[in-house]
Amino acid sequence: MDREWLEPWEKISDDQAMFFKGQLVKEITSTHPLFGLQLMPIGRSEANDDIxxxxxxxxxxxxxxxxxxxxxxxxxxxxxxxxxxxxxxxKMLEDNFGY
Structure with missing residues (x-):
């Protein structure tokens, strides 16, 4: 699916996705709501540490x-x-406002 990204959000490459997925594995513990789900990073914000x-x-x-x-x-x-x-x-429109 081709999506339109607005700054500060951007699509990430497959290599970047694997990098961020590795970090998610480090940070998400058994008590976190995302634990046990298959996760695939697809974008990131250049304004902060959000993916x-x-x-x-x-x-x-x-x-x-x-x-x-x-x-x-x-x-x-x-x-x-x-x-x-x-x-x-x-989220994206709000982050884009005034960026």
Missing amino acids: LVSLSTGKLAVVHLTWGNSGDHLWPSTELYDSWEEFVDK
Whole structure:
């Protein structure tokens, strides 16, 4: 699916996706809401440490990486979106405003 990305969000390459996936594995513990789901990073924000992740449930998640080795049920912080359209309306457009 070809998607339109607005700054500061951008699509990431397959190599970048694998890099971010490795970091997610380090940070997501058994108490985190994303634990046990198949996660595929698909985008990132150039403004902060947020990445956009496609979930095996069909939803999307914005995950704020901590760059630590292990999180908990709150970290890395996560915002869930039911669809690309919801992500665009509630996150990407807001982040793009005034960027």
